[in-house]
Amino acid sequence: MSDESGTQELGITESKEHNPGEWYAEVVQKAGLADYAPMGGFIVTRPRGYALWERLQDHLDGWFKETGVQNAYFPLFIPESYLEREKDIVEGFDPEVAWVTHGGHDELDERLAVRPTSESIIAPFMAEWVRSYRDLPLRLNQWCSVVRWEATETKPFFRTKEFLWQEGHTAHATGEDAWDETMTRLGQYERLYEEVMAIPGMTGRKPEHDKFPGADTTTTIEALMPDGKSVQAGTSHHLGTSFAEAFDITYTDEDEEERIAHTTSWGLSWRALGALIMTHSDDQGLVIPPKLAPTQVVIVPIWQSDTEDEVKEYAADLAAELDEEFRVELDDRDERNPGFKFNEHELNGVPLRIEIGPNEVDDEEATLVHRPDGESEVADREAITESVQDALDTVYAKLYANAEETLENNIREAHGRGEILGTLGKHGGYVKTGWCGDEACEAEIKDQIAAEIVMLPLEEDYEPVHDTCGVCGEESVETAYFAKSY
Incomplete structure (x- = not known):
C-alpha cells in the first residue's frame, strides 16, 4: 500500500480481528516474506521468508537424520506410465497434475507429470534397492517443490500451485514397523509445532474418504488458527502394501521366502509458515518464536x-x-x-x-x-x-500460552445438524460430535457451511462422544471433529 508520494507505509493498516485475510497478506508483504509472482497461484519467497523455512528445515532435518533417514533427490518429472501404476494416485491427483508435452519444439513420446507427490518415481527405485531383509528399513527423504494445479485464490504459504515441502518415503518388513514409522514422523511434526513454532497441535487421522490416495491410514496434525479455521499442519501416511504391490517392492526374508514390503510416506510443507504467521502475528506486524527467528x-x-x-x-x-x-x-x-x-x-x-x-x-x-x-x-x-x-524463553512461553488458550476455548461439543451448523457458524473452531462413518453426513454439513471432518481420534476403538451420529441420528462409530479449514 502506498501514499500519494509513492512511498510505502511502514506499518500494518489492516486489522487481524476484522479483516484477517487482508491483514495476513499485508503482513507477508510488508515484513518482507513473499511477493506475488506474475503467474497466478505462485509466489516469490523473499530472503527473510526463506530464512524462516531454512530454520524450520534445520530442526526437522536433524530429527529425521537422528532416526535413520537419508536425504536424496528424485526428478521433478514423472513419466505418465509410472504415475498410472498406482491407480489411486492417478485418480486422486489427476485434476491437479501439470503436464509437460513438449521438449523445445519436439512433442514428447510420453507425457511427463510435474510431480504432485513423488511416490510414483521413488517407489520403483526403492524396489531396485531393496533385495533382502538386510536392506530394510529403507528411509529416504527429499526437500523439494511440488506442483498441484488447484484453481484456488492464492494465499501465500497456505495456498499456492507450487509449494516447498519435504516428503519422506520408507519401506519396512512388517506392517507394525511401518505403523511405528508413521507415528514417529507424526510425533516429530507435533514436536516441531509445539517446541519450535509455539503452536499446540491436535493429532488424529483422516476419515476413510479423505485419506491419501492408496493409503491404509492417513494421520494428521491439525492446528487451529485465530480466525477459527483449522490448518492441516502435516500428514504421515501408513501405505500398507498397495504401493509395494504396484511397484514390486519385495524382499527375501531370513528363510529365503519372498515377502512384500510395507511402505510409508510423510510430508510437511511451507503451509507451516502460514500457520506461524497467522497464529502469532498482530496488528504491528510479524511475530516469530525465538527458535525460528533469523534475528533473535x-x-x-x-x-x-x-x-x-x-x-x-x-x-x-x-x-x-x-x-x-x-x-x-x-x-x-x-x-x-x-x-x-x-x-x-x-x-x-x-x-x-x-x-x-x-x-x-x-x-x-x-x-x-x-x-x-x-x-x-x-x-x-x-x-x-x-x-x-x-x-x-518467556517470549516463547507467552506465544504458546496464547495459542493454547485459543485452542482450548474453541473445541465444542454439538449434536444435531442444526446445533453443529449453528456452533460452527457462530464460533468457528472445532465441533466434536458422534459420526456414523457415512461420508454423506459430512457432505450435508459441508454443503451448508463449508466445514468438513478434519480429524478423527487416532485410536480406532475410541469411545464416541455420542452414541448416535450428530447429523443423521444413526448409531455412532467415531468421534468426528468438524471445522472450516485452509
Whole structure:
C-alpha cells in the first residue's frame, strides 16, 4: 500500500480481528516474506521468508537424520506410465497434475507429470534397492517443490500451485514397523509445532474418504488458527502394501521366502509458515518464536550528540558478547531515529529488543523489551547472556500460552445438524460430535457451511462422544471433529 508520494507505509493498516485475510497478506508483504509472482497461484519467497523455512528445515532435518533417514533427490518429472501404476494416485491427483508435452519444439513420446507427490518415481527405485531383509528399513527423504494445479485464490504459504515441502518415503518388513514409522514422523511434526513454532497441535487421522490416495491410514496434525479455521499442519501416511504391490517392492526374508514390503510416506510443507504467521502475528506486524527467528535479538542504542560515543561503544560490546550465543543485530544507523527502528523491528518480528541509552550505560544495565506484548525488564550487564536467554524463553512461553488458550476455548461439543451448523457458524473452531462413518453426513454439513471432518481420534476403538451420529441420528462409530479449514 502506498501514499500519494509513492512511498510505502511502514506499518500494518489492516486489522487481524476484522479483516484477517487482508491483514495476513499485508503482513507477508510488508515484513518482507513473499511477493506475488506474475503467474497466478505462485509466489516469490523473499530472503527473510526463506530464512524462516531454512530454520524450520534445520530442526526437522536433524530429527529425521537422528532416526535413520537419508536425504536424496528424485526428478521433478514423472513419466505418465509410472504415475498410472498406482491407480489411486492417478485418480486422486489427476485434476491437479501439470503436464509437460513438449521438449523445445519436439512433442514428447510420453507425457511427463510435474510431480504432485513423488511416490510414483521413488517407489520403483526403492524396489531396485531393496533385495533382502538386510536392506530394510529403507528411509529416504527429499526437500523439494511440488506442483498441484488447484484453481484456488492464492494465499501465500497456505495456498499456492507450487509449494516447498519435504516428503519422506520408507519401506519396512512388517506392517507394525511401518505403523511405528508413521507415528514417529507424526510425533516429530507435533514436536516441531509445539517446541519450535509455539503452536499446540491436535493429532488424529483422516476419515476413510479423505485419506491419501492408496493409503491404509492417513494421520494428521491439525492446528487451529485465530480466525477459527483449522490448518492441516502435516500428514504421515501408513501405505500398507498397495504401493509395494504396484511397484514390486519385495524382499527375501531370513528363510529365503519372498515377502512384500510395507511402505510409508510423510510430508510437511511451507503451509507451516502460514500457520506461524497467522497464529502469532498482530496488528504491528510479524511475530516469530525465538527458535525460528533469523534475528533473535536487536540492540538499539539511543544517544544524543554528547553521549553518542559511550552509548555506541557499550552497545557494541554487548552485541559482541551476545553474538556468541544468539543471532544478534546491532542497529546503530544514524539516519533513522529510535522510534522508526522500534517499529521496523516489530514489523519484522524480532522477538527481543534491547535498548541502550545513557542511563543504561551509567547503571551498567540493559532494557529488554518483549516483542509479543511490549513488556520490558531491566537486566544487569554482568548477567546479560542469562537474562536474554530467560527473556527469549518467556517470549516463547507467552506465544504458546496464547495459542493454547485459543485452542482450548474453541473445541465444542454439538449434536444435531442444526446445533453443529449453528456452533460452527457462530464460533468457528472445532465441533466434536458422534459420526456414523457415512461420508454423506459430512457432505450435508459441508454443503451448508463449508466445514468438513478434519480429524478423527487416532485410536480406532475410541469411545464416541455420542452414541448416535450428530447429523443423521444413526448409531455412532467415531468421534468426528468438524471445522472450516485452509
